[in-house]
Structures are given as C-alpha cells and as structure tokens.
Amino acid sequence: MRLVRHPWPGSVRARATLGATAVVALALTAASVALFAMLHADLQRNANDAATAQADTVGQLAAEGKLPDLLPLTHGADFIQVVDSSGRVVAASQNLVGRPAVAHLRPHEGRLRATWSGEPFGEGHRQRIVAVTAQTPGGAVTVYAGTSLRDADAADEITKVALGIGTPLLLATVALVTWWVTGRALRPVEAIRSEVAEITGRALHRRVPVPAAQDEVARLARTMNATLDRLEDAVVRQRRFIADASHELRSPITVLRTQLEVALAHPDPALWPDLVRDALEDTVRLQDLASDLLLLARLDAAEPVSRIPLDMAELCRTTVAARHGDRLPIDTRLQPGLTVEGNRGWLVRLLTNLLDNAQRHADRRIELVLHTDQDARLAVLEVTDDGPGIPDADRERIFERFTRLDDARSRDLGGAGLGLAIARDIAHQHHGTLHVEPHRNGAGIVARLPLSPSGP
Known part of the structure; x- marks a missing residue:
C-alpha cells in the first residue's frame, strides 16, 4: 500500500515560516476588512449628515413660508430641490434649475427622512440623497438634499490600492524575517545534529557544542552531553565488565580442564575422588559466577x-x-x-x-x-x-x-x-x-x- 504524502514542508524552518506568514495573512485580512468597513461607514455617515443638515434647513424655511425660488448651497451639500405633492419642482439650487425632480421617493408625513444613494450627477460620482417632508402654507413638499460621495469613493479606491500593495509586501517581509530568525535559532540544533551523527562507539568522548545563549537549545545541548556522559560511562563499564567476566571465567575453566587432563593422563582410581572433588568445587564456582553475572545483567537492564x-x-x-x-x-x-x-x-x-x-x-x-x-x-x-x-x-x-x-x-x-x-x-x-x-x-x-x- 502506497502512502500519500501530505503537501506540508518537511523542515521546521519552512513550517515556522509558513505558519507565521499564514497567521499574519489572516490577521491582516481581518484588520483590512474591518478598517475598510469602518472608513466606508464613516465617510458615508459624514455625507449623510451634511445632506440631512441642508434638508432640515430648507424644510424649516418651507414650513415658515420663506422658501426662495433659488436655494443657496451650504458647505457639504452639492444640490437641493423642493418638490410639491404633484411632483412639480417649486425651488432648487442653481445646478438643478430647470431640471425635473431628482427622485420620486416620498417619506411619510411629518419630519421623517429617507436616505438612499442616488444616480450620478455632474461629475459622475454617486450621491447621498436625503428626503425630508415638510408642511408649508401651500401644502406638503418634499425637500431633496444631496451630497457627492466622491470623497468616499476615492478613499475606498486608495484604501484598496494601499492594501493590495502593502499586504503582499508586509507578508513577504514577515516571511523573510521569520525564515532568517528561525534559521539563526536552529543553527545550533544543526550543529548538535551534525556532531551527534559523527559520534560512534569509538568516539564516545566527543560532545555537542553548547550555545552561549541560555535558552532551550542550550539546555538541550547540556542534556545531550549529560546523556552522552552516561552512555560513555555505561559502555566503559560494559567493556570492563566483559573483560573482567572473561578473566574470571577463564580461571576456573582452566583449572577444571587441567584437572580433567590430569585424570586422563593418570588413570589411577585412587586419585579420582580428589580430582572429582576439586572439579566439583570449580564447577560450583562457575555456576555461582554465572548466576551473579546473570543477576547483574538483570539489574543493569532495570527489568x-x-x-x-x-x-x-x-x-x-x-x-x-x-x-x-x-x-x-x-x-x-x-x-x-x-x-x-x-x-x-x-x-x-x-x-x-x-x-x-x-x-x-x-x-x-x-x-x-x-x-x-x-x-x-x-x-x-x-x-x-x-x-x-x-x-x-x-x-x-x-x-x-x-x-x-x-x-x-x-x-x-x-x-x-x-x-x-x-x-x-x-x-x-x-x-x-x-x-x-x-x-x-x-x-x-x-x-x-x-x-x-x-x-x-
């Protein structure tokens, strides 16, 4: 059965870089969306406030019967128009003189307002139009006041361009910095790995380098050196144990062989009891030594x-x-x-x-x-x-x-x-x-x- 490898980087450095970049990308996306939404809402609110103020002012003049034919524009308003209940324009600002009603939406009676984005005027920008109903001596009229959304549209475009250019640059910077920092942090780990790879049974005296910084990698290096100390000590003890065990086993085996050779060379029945007694003592000694060695092996293995x-x-x-x-x-x-x-x-x-x-x-x-x-x-x-x-x-x-x-x-x-x-x-x-x-x-x-x- 063939295993399918997941498309995930194999090195810690690559995974750290990818993970950091992904986290920053998600954070930037969320922040950009929130920033764009807040900026758009703020600009829309400013345009709506300017148009509402102009409509309220004109609505008050209409209610008092002081409505002039040519309506002056205040700061923040692009146009203004007053339409009676039959749809006839009764007053307008200079830029709407002679034009029909800009809209046919009528709020309910009273001082209620209706707000919507109107069709382009003049320079082709969207308009925020506010409609206010007012009661005049001649009947009910609707005041339409509008302001251009050119500033909001321009700000939206600038924000999109800035985020479109700045976000990739920032992500690239994060990726490069993370790659560099991770590489420097993992350099001692690679040195430890290389040194451990060179350590063999004949080079147990070697130790891994300990970084000067007192961080996790330094603690890892010290722990690795302590482990190598214990390993070297265990190997030295094992070699000494094998040499000593071989020496201890050689002596009774040699004596036992000599006794058997003497028995064969001198087939005198009178000597056999002593030879057998001595051989039995050496056999018991071998048995005890083998039992001791087996127990030590079990103790060393911590069974x-x-x-x-x-x-x-x-x-x-x-x-x-x-x-x-x-x-x-x-x-x-x-x-x-x-x-x-x-x-x-x-x-x-x-x-x-x-x-x-x-x-x-x-x-x-x-x-x-x-x-x-x-x-x-x-x-x-x-x-x-x-x-x-x-x-x-x-x-x-x-x-x-x-x-x-x-x-x-x-x-x-x-x-x-x-x-x-x-x-x-x-x-x-x-x-x-x-x-x-x-x-x-x-x-x-x-x-x-x-x-x-x-x-x-």
Whole structure:
C-alpha cells in the first residue's frame, strides 16, 4: 500500500515560516476588512449628515413660508430641490434649475427622512440623497438634499490600492524575517545534529557544542552531553565488565580442564575422588559466577520485578536462620514492625551478600542491626564485624565489580568480587543506598531503604 504524502514542508524552518506568514495573512485580512468597513461607514455617515443638515434647513424655511425660488448651497451639500405633492419642482439650487425632480421617493408625513444613494450627477460620482417632508402654507413638499460621495469613493479606491500593495509586501517581509530568525535559532540544533551523527562507539568522548545563549537549545545541548556522559560511562563499564567476566571465567575453566587432563593422563582410581572433588568445587564456582553475572545483567537492564510489603525483621530472622555452616554466629538486634516495599528474593540476596562478606573478614563476631530513621522514613540495616576493617580510600572501591582488597584470600574462599556490587545495585533498585559508614567498632556496611507508605 502506497502512502500519500501530505503537501506540508518537511523542515521546521519552512513550517515556522509558513505558519507565521499564514497567521499574519489572516490577521491582516481581518484588520483590512474591518478598517475598510469602518472608513466606508464613516465617510458615508459624514455625507449623510451634511445632506440631512441642508434638508432640515430648507424644510424649516418651507414650513415658515420663506422658501426662495433659488436655494443657496451650504458647505457639504452639492444640490437641493423642493418638490410639491404633484411632483412639480417649486425651488432648487442653481445646478438643478430647470431640471425635473431628482427622485420620486416620498417619506411619510411629518419630519421623517429617507436616505438612499442616488444616480450620478455632474461629475459622475454617486450621491447621498436625503428626503425630508415638510408642511408649508401651500401644502406638503418634499425637500431633496444631496451630497457627492466622491470623497468616499476615492478613499475606498486608495484604501484598496494601499492594501493590495502593502499586504503582499508586509507578508513577504514577515516571511523573510521569520525564515532568517528561525534559521539563526536552529543553527545550533544543526550543529548538535551534525556532531551527534559523527559520534560512534569509538568516539564516545566527543560532545555537542553548547550555545552561549541560555535558552532551550542550550539546555538541550547540556542534556545531550549529560546523556552522552552516561552512555560513555555505561559502555566503559560494559567493556570492563566483559573483560573482567572473561578473566574470571577463564580461571576456573582452566583449572577444571587441567584437572580433567590430569585424570586422563593418570588413570589411577585412587586419585579420582580428589580430582572429582576439586572439579566439583570449580564447577560450583562457575555456576555461582554465572548466576551473579546473570543477576547483574538483570539489574543493569532495570527489568521490572514484583514488589510487595515486606517485614524486614522477619526477613532478617529467616535469612539468618537459613544459613548453615557459617564460620561465626551472627548476633542480631532487630526492631520489629519495619515494612519495606520490595522484592523478597532480591532483598534476601542483598542481606546474604553482606553477611557472606562479613563471614570472610570477621575475626570472632558479626552483628546484624535493624532500626529505623523516622525523620527520613528509612529502614536502616547495619552489618558489622570485628575484622581488619576497610581503609578510607577503599570504602567506595569495594562496591566496584570484580574488586578484591585481598585477592588471594577472596579467590580461595570462592569470591569473585561481585557480592557488594550486586548488593548496592539491589539497594538502588529499591530506591535506597548502600555505603560503608563509621561504627563504634570501626566501620560497617549500612543499607538504607525507604519504608512502605502504609508502614508505621
């Protein structure tokens, strides 16, 4: 099916110019019509007033019986004529002497007036004629007074010519100015587009130019640069993650292959239990590492998960109770009644990773404390131990992926340096935080999670 394209300009610049010109054209048309109508009505009213004044004056003279045969013209009147009820002209101005009645329209008896545009006189211009009925000693007469509409006609013509010439010129000026202004306004946008088009996976360090003017385009450029910063950071993290994951996977795979090669080279049944045991440990390590990598990928993708109200004290108790074979017991101090909106599996994983980290480094004691920060409406989860502690310079680095402060020890205990990174990502997914904070015994890892709105 072929789509029919609408005849509409494709560029913002052309659309803005066309839209502005159309709006101005409509406004000018409405204003021109209104101006022309007002001017025409005003000139017609002036002519009508002049003729009416002359007719009233002559009508008063006729009523008093003082009507002369030759009627003088006043300013604004072009002719005047008095006609009796039989249609005979009884008086007229100099320019109508000897002419028949200019009209046969008779107003009703009394001082009523009738106004209409008469036929051309003299120079061929239209006339505004006013008829007034007056009672004289000899009977009723009709006074016709007229004034030329030459000024109104000339003004109408001049106005039409002026509008016919001025309107296209004004519209052309509006179009040119709009085209120029829009072009200057969109020039930074084109520069941004050109720069973004040049940015590739190998040139993520490039940024779009920010205009000096503090306008919407400048804010767009700053937002675009912030987005590019996040994109570059994400790509760098992804590349580092892939490199670290490849390195971490290579080590157990190499060890597992070596063990299998040794088993094949020395088919001694007495060695097989140890070889199988070691191979199983490396297989479990590979499985755990693959699970961690999959969870990190889900966290990075911010996949939606179901969230329900969770009693944090109950979650901590069941998590600690389910840990069998821990090197050290875990002392707990849990404030009841703290409810958090979250995913149970992920929060259990967060707590498990924190406790696993404490088990690796503690000397004789591990403490788990849950309390609330009512001012900030937060549930505070603290895991502390009496181990060697964390140097100040490394208190943020330990949350980076594949980071080990004691590489040999962590590798022997099966750690890949992902536990705390996963725990922090889970905390962020729940709109919380995870940091190393000072503690009376040195430092501890503290998670802060928002309390449920329906909680205490």
